[in-house]
Structures are given as C-alpha cells and as structure tokens.
Amino acid sequence: MNNDNLASLNPGEKAIIDSFTDAELSVKLLEMGCTPGEEVMMEKVAPFGDPIAVRVAGYTLSLRLAEAATVKIHRVKNTN
Amino acid sequence: MSSHSRTSPDQKKIALIGNPNSGKSTLFNALTGLNQRTGNFPGVTVDKKTASVTRVVDKNEHSFFYIDLPGTYSLYPKSPDEEVATSILTDKNNKDFPDLVVVVADATSLKRSLFLAGQIIDLNLPCVLALNMMDEAEKSGLQIDIGRLSNRLGIPVLPISARNKDGIDELEKLLASHNDLPAYRFIDASSIAKKATDLVKAEHKDRWEDYVALYRANRLYETDENWRERLDAVGFSPTTAQAEESLSRYGIIAQHMEACIRKGSGRSPMIKKIDALITHRVWGYVIFLFIMLAVFQSIFYLAEYPMTWIENGFASLQEWCVSVMPEGMLTDLFINGILAGLSGVVVFVPQIALLFFFIAMLEDSGYMARVSFIMDKLMRKIGLHGRSVIPLISGMACAVPAIMGTRTISNWKERIITIMVTPLMSCSARLPVYTLLISLVIPDRMVGGIFHLQGLVLMGMYLLGFIMAILAAWILHIVIKGKGRSWFVMELPVYRIPKWSNVFYLIFEKVKVFLFDAGKVILAISVVLWVLASFGPGEDFKNVERDIAQFNTISGDTIFGMPEGNQFVLKGDAIKELESRKLELSYAGRLGKFIEPAIKPLGYDWKIGISLITSLAAREVFVGTMATIYGAGDDENVEPIRERMRNATDPDTGKPIYSLAVGLSLMVFYAFALQCVSTIAVVKRETQSWKWPVIQFVFMGVLAWVASFVTYQILV
Numbered sequence: 092m093n094n095d096n097l098a099s100l101n102p103g104e105k106a107i108i109d110s111f112t113d114a115e116l117s118v119k120l121l122e123m124g125c126t127p128g129e130e131v132m133m134e135k136v137a138p139f140g141d142p143i144a145v146r147v148a149g150y151t152l153s154l155r156l157a158e159a160a161t162v163k164i165h166r167v168k169n170t171n
Numbered sequence: 172m173s174s175h176s177r178t179s180p181d182q183k184k185i186a187l188i189g190n191p192n193s194g195k196s197t198l199f200n201a202l203t204g205l206n207q208r209t210g211n212f213p214g215v216t217v218d219k220k221t222a223s224v225t226r227v228v229d230k231n232e233h234s235f236f237y238i239d240l241p242g243t244y245s246l247y248p249k250s251p252d253e254e255v256a257t258s259i260l261t262d263k264n265n266k267d268f269p270d271l272v273v274v275v276a277d278a279t280s281l282k283r284s285l286f287l288a289g290q291i292i293d294l295n296l297p298c299v300l301a302l303n304m305m306d307e308a309e310k311s312g313l314q315i316d317i318g319r320l321s322n323r324l325g326i327p328v329l330p331i332s333a334r335n336k337d338g339i340d341e342l343e344k345l346l347a348s349h350n351d352l353p354a355y356r357f358i359d360a361s362s363i364a365k366k367a368t369d370l371v372k373a374e375h376k377d378r379w380e381d382y383v384a385l386y387r388a389n390r391l392y393e394t395d396e397n398w399r400e401r402l403d404a405v406g407f408s409p410t411t412a413q414a415e416e417s418l419s420r421y422g423i424i425a426q427h428m429e430a431c432i433r434k435g436s437g438r439s440p441m442i443k444k445i446d447a448l449i450t451h452r453v454w455g456y457v458i459f460l461f462i463m464l465a466v467f468q469s470i471f472y473l474a475e476y477p478m479t480w481i482e483n484g485f486a487s488l489q490e491w492c493v494s495v496m497p498e499g500m501l502t503d504l505f506i507n508g509i510l511a512g513l514s515g516v517v518v519f520v521p522q523i524a525l526l527f528f529f530i531a532m533l534e535d536s537g538y539m540a541r542v543s544f545i546m547d548k549l550m551r552k553i554g555l556h557g558r559s560v561i562p563l564i565s566g567m568a569c570a571v572p573a574i575m576g577t578r579t580i581s582n583w584k585e586r587i588i589t590i591m592v593t594p595l596m597s598c599s600a601r602l603p604v605y606t607l608l609i610s611l612v613i614p615d616r617m618v619g620g621i622f623h624l625q626g627l628v629l630m631g632m633y634l635l636g637f638i639m640a641i642l643a644a645w646i647l648h649i650v651i652k653g654k655g656r657s658w659f660v661m662e663l664p665v666y667r668i669p670k671w672s673n674v675f676y677l678i679f680e681k682v683k684v685f686l687f688d689a690g691k692v693i694l695a696i697s698v699v700l701w702v703l704a705s706f707g708p709g710e711d712f713k714n715v716e717r718d719i720a721q722f723n724t725i726s727g728d729t730i731f732g733m734p735e736g737n738q739f740v741l742k743g744d745a746i747k748e749l750e751s752r753k754l755e756l757s758y759a760g761r762l763g764k765f766i767e768p769a770i771k772p773l774g775y776d777w778k779i780g781i782s783l784i785t786s787l788a789a790r791e792v793f794v795g796t797m798a799t800i801y802g803a804g805d806d807e808n809v810e811p812i813r814e815r816m817r818n819a820t821d822p823d824t825g826k827p828i829y830s831l832a833v834g835l836s837l838m839v840f841y842a843f844a845l846q847c848v849s850t851i852a853v854v855k856r857e858t859q860s861w862k863w864p865v866i867q868f869v870f871m872g873v874l875a876w877v878a879s880f881v882t883y884q885i886l887v
Contacts, residue, residue, distance in 0.1 A: 114410040121208035122245040124283050129421075138452035139548045142659050150280045151663040153544055155551075158660055160857055 093140035097145065097154075097162035100133035107131075108147075113161035124148030125162065176269065182223065182236045184267065185346055188256055188291070189275030190284055191242035192664040194303040196818060198333035199239045199276055200676050202343070207239075209680050217241045217252045218578075218684070219637065235346065238267050244283065246290045247413055251660070258294065261386070271346060272298040278308035278330070279316060281432065285424045286417070289357035290325070293382035297352055298326055299345055305330040306337065309666075313434035323427050325354030331492060334670055348404070358419045360385050367407035389413065438502055442666055449538065462538075463564050466529045470522050470568035471599055477521040485514035500678050503705065512697030515689040515789060519571050519849060524678050524738040526572035530579070531677040533561070535669035539579065547659060553641055554648020556585040556657070563640065565588065566596035567633070570850045571689075574857055575681055582657045584790045590857060591867055592643045594850050597636035600790040604841045605632050607794055611813055612834030636842050639874070686851070692852035700759070700788050707757040715752050750799050759784050773840065773876065774833040774883040776821070783846070789841065790846045832886035836879040844875035 100106055108129050111117030125131070125147055132146040142155045198206070203222035210219045220239040225232060248254040259267045276284030281302075291298050300321075308315065323327040327345055331338030341583050360368075360382035368384040371391065372609030379387065391398035448454050489506050496502040526790075528623050533539045544556030552561050558580045565573035573593050580586040597605075613625050634884040724748035754760050770780055772796070778800050786793040794812065801815035819828045845851065845868045854864040 114414075116658075116660070116815065118247070118410055118413045119249060119419070119658065121414055121421070122247070122286060123662075124286070124421065126418060126421040135447070135450060136451060136681075137544050137548065141548045142544060144450075144544065144663055148282045150283065150665075153540070153659060153661055153663050155547070155659040156419060158658070163395075 093147070095164050095166060096160045097131065097133075097164055098143070100131075100145075100164070102131040102133050102135055104132060104166060105132045105164045105168075108139045109163040109165055111161055112163065116158060116161050122163065123152060124150075125152070130167070131162075131164065182234045182358070183270045183271065183346070184236045184238065184269045185273060185680075186238045186259065186267070186269035187273050187275060188240045188287065189242060189258070189303075189549075190244055190277060190280075190287060190662075192662055193242070193275045193277040193284060194333045195239065196676075197670060197673055198273075198301065198303060198331070199237065199242075200672055201333050201336050201339050202580055203237055205679075206682070207676075209684055214325055217255060218680075219255075220680075224346075228344050231347075233869040235343075238269065243287070244387070245287060245592055246294070250583065252581070257390070260291070260296065261390070265546075270297065271349065272296050273342075273346070274298055274300050275333075276300055276302050278302045278304050279313065279704075281315070282421070282424055282428060285324075285427065286420055288326075289420050289423070290386075292326060292353040292357045293360065293380075294351055294386060295380060295383065297350055299342075299349055300324065300326055300328045301338075302328055302330045303333050306332045306335060312434075316431040320427065320431040323430065324357070333337065356380070356382065358382070358416070358423055360416070360419075362866075363415045363419070363490045364388060364407055364412040366405040367402050369413070370401065370405055371755045379392065385412065385416070393716065407804060434568045445666065446541070446618045449541050459545065460543060463531070466526070466561075467564060467568055469529075470565060470572070474521040474525050474568075478518050481518050481520070483511060483516060485517070493662050502626070504701070507705070508698045508701035509694070511701065513692040515697055515849070516686065516693050519685065520682055523572040523575065523682055525680045526568075526576060527678045528674060530576050531674040532669045534579065535673055537664045537666045540663050543659075543661075544663065545756045554585065554643055556580050556582060556589075557659075559585065559589040562593055563596060566593040566598060566640075567636075568599070569598050570594040570596070570847065571679075571685070571853050572640065574853050575685065575849065577857065584651055585657060586865065587651060587858070588644050588647045588862065590854055592640040593871075594845055594847065594867070594871065595636050595640040595643060595843065597633045597792075598847075600847065600882060601632070601841055603791045604613040604786075604793045605629055605838055607797070607813065608829075608838050611816055611829050624755065632838055632842055635839070639843065643874075663741055682813050684856070688856045689849065689852040692855065693849050696848040696852075697788055700785060703759040704754060704757050704785055705764065707753070708761065712753070712756040715749065715756055751801070754781060754796075754799050769876075772883070773879040774836050774887065776828060776831075778819075779833075783844075786846050788848055790841055791843070829887070832883050834885060836883035840875045841869055841878040842875075843878055845871040 092093055095106070095160060097106070097108075098166075108127050108131060111120065129147060134144045134146050134151060136143050140156070142153050143159055144151050144153045145159075187195055187199055199220065203224055206224050207220055207222040210221070222237045224235045224237065226235065227233070238259070240259065241252055243253050243256055244258055246260065248257050259265050260269070260272065262268060274288040274291055276285070276288060284345070288298075288300055302315065302317070305315075315330075317328050317330055327349055329338060329342055329345055331342055333339070358580070360380075363385055367388040368381060371384045371388045373377050378507075385795050388402060388407060389412060392402050392407065392409050449458060460866075468765070489510050492502070492506050492510065496505070530539075539558070539561070542560060547557035549721050550557055554564075562573040562576045562580075565576060570593050573596075577586050577589050577593075578588055609625050609628050613628050616624050618627060660834045760777075760781050762784050763782075764777040766780050766783075767775075767777045772782070775783075778797075781800060782793045782796040785796045797816060798812045800814060801819065816829050817827070820826060821828055851864045851868060852866060855861055
C-alpha cells in the first residue's frame, strides 16, 4: 500500500500525494502545486502508455511515467 | 545582435511576468500593439520583447517601457532561458530592472499563479496582480473576492480579460499611479535555512530581509563556487530549502483560496469528449496526420503563389533597373548581387508567415501540448521531444521556418538536435534538382504496372532524408551532452479559440526577425557568391570576350559582332558561350576546378563542382548554373538543359558524364549536404552562435560526401 506511486494509478482513480523520491524533480513538482496532501486524479494515459496526464491543483498536468513514479501516493476511494 | 532597450529617465520600466499559458503575451500585445521590438537576451535563446509606449492617463502623458519576461512557474530557474527573469528581477544594477512588476495570473488556475506572485512579493518589488481570464473563470462558476484577495496579499489586484481587452484601461491607470512596495510578506521565511541566511545577511551592509537573504543564498549556491563551499559548511541544501519554501507558500495559498474563492463546476463534458478524441490511440494520430497534411500542403503549394509573385516582381524590378541604370560594375553588383540576394531573402516570407500562422493556431488552441503528449514516447526514443514533430514535418517544405519553430521546445539538448536534423528532411528547394536529375538518369517506365519508376525514385529521396534525420537524431542524442534534465512536467492547457491578434503578432514578429536578422547574413553571402561567379583572376577572364569573338570569327559558324575599338558585340549562341566561359574562368569556376580532386571519387567533374559552389546560395541554383555552364541560357526551362547534359561526354573516356551512378550520387549529395545559406543564417540566429551552424555544415557535408561516394562506387 505504501509503495504506491503516481504512475500506478488507473484512469479515473484518485489519490493523495504523500512524498517524493527525487529531490530535484520534487522542487519542480512542488512549485507547480503538487504538494503533499493535495489530491490528484489520473486523467488519462497517452497512447503507448507514456506520458500520463493528471488533474491536480485545478489544472491538468502531464508528466512522463518515470517522473510520475517519483511521486509517492496513497489511493482514496473514488467519490464519483 | 541585440536591440538595446532605449529608456529615458522619465520612462517607467514595467516587467510582465507570469506562468506559461497565463495569457501574458496576449496582455503584452494588448498593452503595446505594434510598438514591440524583438531582440535577444545575452547568452540565451529566448527572445527579448520590449516596447516603449506613451499613453495619456488621467490627462497626463505617461511613458511606459514594457519588458515581457519568459513564462515561468517560479523564480528558481530550471533552464538558462528561465534565468533571464531571475537576473532582471533580482539585480538592481541590471539596466532592465523594473520600477513595477505586473504578475499575470490565470484566474482559472489561481493556486499556481499565486505561487509566483508570492515570490515577487517576498522579494519586496513594487507589484500588481493582473487577474487574467476573469471572464472564463466567471463562466465556469468561479467567484473570486477581489477586494479581500488584494487586502490579504497587500498589493493591488485587478481583474482583466486580455483577450477581450477588458480592464486594460484600468490597468494602465494603475500602472501609471502605483509605485508602492507590497504591504507585507507572503510567507515567513525566517525559519527556513536560518544558518545560511544569517551567513548571507552578515556579509552585506544593508540589512536584507529574511526572504531576500534566503533567495540570495539559493542563487549564490548555484553561481558562486566560493559561496557554495561556505553554504555547504553550514549544511545548506537548495533543494531542501526550496521544497520547504514551496510547502510554506502553498500552505498560505490554501488559506487565501479558502478565504477568497468559491469553487466552480469544472469542465464541460463536451470538452472532455473532444480531448479524449484528440489523444485517442487511433483517432489522435489520424487527426494529427490530417492537420500536418494541411500544414504541409499549404506551405508547399499555397506559398508558391506569393513566392512566384515575389520572384517575378524582383525579376521585373531587375529588368527595369537594367534599362534605366548605366552599365557598369556597380549596376551589376546592385542588380545581380544585391537585388538577387534580397529576392532570395524575401521569397521565404510566405512560407514563414504560413507556418507561423499554423503554429500560432495550434499553440494558442492548446492542441500543440496534446501533440507533444501523444508523440513524446516515440520521439523520446531518438532523443527528441514531443514538440519536435511539427518542426521536423515542416522541414519537408522548408527548413527555415521549421527551425524558427523549434522555439517551443524548452529543453536545450532536444531543441539543438531538432535544429540539427531538420535540414536533412527533403525540402522544396531540392525538388527542382531531383526533378532534373531523375529525368536525366532514371528511365521513364512503369514498375509493377501502376508505379512510375521516376516517381518511386523521387519518393525514395524523400524517405532517404527522413530516415537519415531519424538516424542523425539518434546519434546526436548519444553524442551531445545535455544541459539540464529533460522534463515533460508541463501543463496541458485548457482548449481555447485562438485569438487572431495573437496569431498576427506572432507572424509579424517572426517575419521581422527573419528579414532583419537572418536576412543580413543571407544578403552578405549572396553578394559574396555573386562576386565569386562574376569575377576571375588574371588575364584570361578579362580577355574572354575577345577570345570568344575571335574564335567565332575564325570558325565562322555563329553570328558574331564586329570589333568596335576594344568592344565586341556578341550575338546569339556566342552570348551563351560567353556566359559559360566567363563562369568557367571566374573565381567560382576556378574553385570548382580546385575541388575537382575531392569530388572525383563521387563521379563529379569540375562543372558539377561549380554548381556545388554556386548552389550554396540555395539548392535550386544548381539548375540555373547547369544551364549556364552547358550554354543553354539561364532561363530555367528544363528541356534544353537536360538535352545538353545528356549529350555531355567525358573528354578522356568518351562516355556520357551523367550516368546512373553520377546522377544518383549527385542526388544523394543534395539530399544530405547543407547547401543553403538561409538555413545557416537561421540556425545562427536561433542558437545565438556560429558554433552550431558550422558543426551542422561540416557534419552534413561529410555525410553527403561519404554517402555519395558509397553510392557512386557501388553503381559505377
């Protein structure tokens, strides 16, 4: 459960950001509003499975799978 | 070249800063109109857009000097291009240091915008927040309590819609009157990296505030070796400090949002459906292919009409000049050197305008980001970015606008690779060369009942260019060392209907930059090439006219003129012969002979050598040069040139020169060699150095030589 990362979400699934494993990348992600405690929703996956697009902080953010894998999360129940 | 900011003391310097997609450019356009100037920031490749504007506000005349800073999410730069905003905003001695900062915020994505605004506030710069896209925010049901937000931030907040020009007058009024520093700080920075900030503070006489000191510590760590050691010694880590700062900021932002904002309904289901289609695993590519086809077709075919007008216009102008100007070297320089060079510059304008029309539409609508999204994985395999696709495909029409279009690729390495390989795509200037050579050496017959062999070979040439571009990208990807990591962390912006004035300003700006920046280089090289082809060393060149007249007098088979003093009046074929001999004896001709040993292994003689040199101006000049050399007159009618080339034989062996091996070898050479001064000039302008165009010229030249050598040696 605790090893979940953003790359493992399926489209439509929601999660809460916990922490980051890549310090340099985390600075960038934090600046763009991906803060621990913030809710993210997997919006869609590009054809060929990479990159992905997530809904976070009121906008759509796209990132590569490898980048998403550095974001630790825990899933929350989908309220939709 | 850089256009220097002309500021006078009474001008108020105003910097615009904001996130990408915040509508900052639209606001800049609305505030400045056609007053804007484009120059360069030293050392980086982002354009510096500035404008001096005089406005009457409240019956007083105000003079503003606007600087449009590159879009960024934070003041901690992640690339050399983002460094620009940082260096201007944090250095009081910078000549562009602003009197006032306008933070452009996207009201529909306020959280992220407030992050940047908070940094500006904490650096204690006089600033105002322009809350852009308020109309859209309201439409989606978002309610923002402007007064309360302004009170909480301690700076003026003004709702605007740059697209509809709503609130622009009010903003100008505010810009004219507001000079105050922010009322208070955004975050309390006193607890972040305290040891480091104390160290920095102690070094400076003027007592810095906590955040300014923290910010300095971060910057010093990146830029000053000595400081890095000292900061390391107190356990300072920029990533930790910046992460702490970000967390603190978003904590405050959450409170502001809670107090000032009522949430809206989110996006419409209609938009979601369109988005699903555009990024669909099948339809996404079909739509993309269709759009690229439209772009390619219009650059290729639509641009041809205005290009023909321009060429014909210049040709008429040249003819007219011949008729009214006195004969002489200066006239010749003006008509055949400068006017011809100018024509060669202006002729690119339709293609550039068309490509940037499409790029502006695709970018403004939000579609470009989706293209990157669906193409990124494929392109990444060869070291390119999702955004490289459009320049690459546009390169099949013309590399010049395509290379200018690589601006949208933010990673330096990915952008350089795209620039380096785009000229390998077969552009429209190669078409006349291919057409002539194919009709010369490829038999006109059908293959498999339905395919023209000539058509297949032509397609093969296009494929060859494409495959080589991919291969070269893959090799460069391994060879070139990257500056900074490649990110794909970016916003997928909301779909919007493109704004015509933005499209227009982009086209205007790109055409202007091309004409005045790249144009100078192209013109200069064109004149040099003209000199090479028009003058020659020694007595031979001077006496060529008399020699030909004498020769014709002796042989008696051509209509020739009578000597009038030292002048000979040549007529008919003798004129063509004169042109041919002149070219042969000119510097270009000598150069062609000089390089003959180097091109002999490729199957070329000195005549082809001359064409290789003259077509440095542009590939299609090959056809005209061949016409002159073979005395077919320099009208571009292919028929007589082809006949003469077909009949040309090697004086030693008596065999035809243009065999299949030579023809194909020559086509391969033109496919790979960088025979285009306009591309060279544009690469220089886009990379801000001669290093890359030189590398590109050499690498493509070596590639062309080797590939032609192999082709010739296999076939001969």
